[in-house]
Amino acid sequence: MIAQQCRELKKAKTRGELGEHISSLVLCHSPVDILQMKQNFNHRIQDIDPGYRDRLCEKVTEHLVGTWQRIRRAHQQGTFGTLQDPITEQERKYWDMVADQCRECVGNESPALRFLKYLLSGYSMFVLYEPGHPAGTPFPGGDSVRLSEGIYYCPVREKADDVDAALCPFCPALQTPEVGYLKPPVDPSMHRKQDFIEHCHKYHNFNG
Secondary structure, eight states, X not given: OHHHHHHHHHTOOBXXXXXXXXXXXXXXXOHHHHHHHHHHHHHHTTTSOHHHHXXXXXXXXXXXXXXXXXXXXXXXXXXXXXXXXXXXXXHHHHXXXXXXHTSSOBTTBOHHHHHHHHHHHHXXXXXXXXXXXXXTOBOTXXXXXXXXXXXXXXXXXXXXXXXXXTTGGGOOOEEXXXXXXXXXXXXXXXXXXXXXXXXXXXHOOOOO
């Protein structure tokens, strides 16, 4: 069933068509399903550092609930017909990955809820042009997804091999800039700020 739905999603030609199709699938679910997804996620990360865990839970909840509400609102207002930008071949490949990831249960997460999670992320990335992990999502080490001058930056965008992030190859966010060429990191954590200062002192000292 999910594989067939993914094949249908892959046929969408515009952002509007995809948004309409995603909304028809997402709105079959109730807020109870969103709550269950939140509980499943909280259970999965219960053993990590409490400070980091609380910030991560907050952003994940914001993403799940917020995206579900935005989809419902767009559906009610009939705005999908105005979104005529074409879907790219790379974006279509996302649904092949989703079909493969939703073949069976993963831990305490059913294929149906796992599919819902990918639907919400797909809507964010391909209909809204926003990251699969929303702005403010923290990562270990202190960095987080950031929005700066209309551009999203993610500290792990080009490090998909290091994290469990199947969304990375499809995400519209750019890699958070590293230290160098006098351009500081985007809203950096303290250790990145210090790296930048040391780099400038070593390679761009203008005192003579």
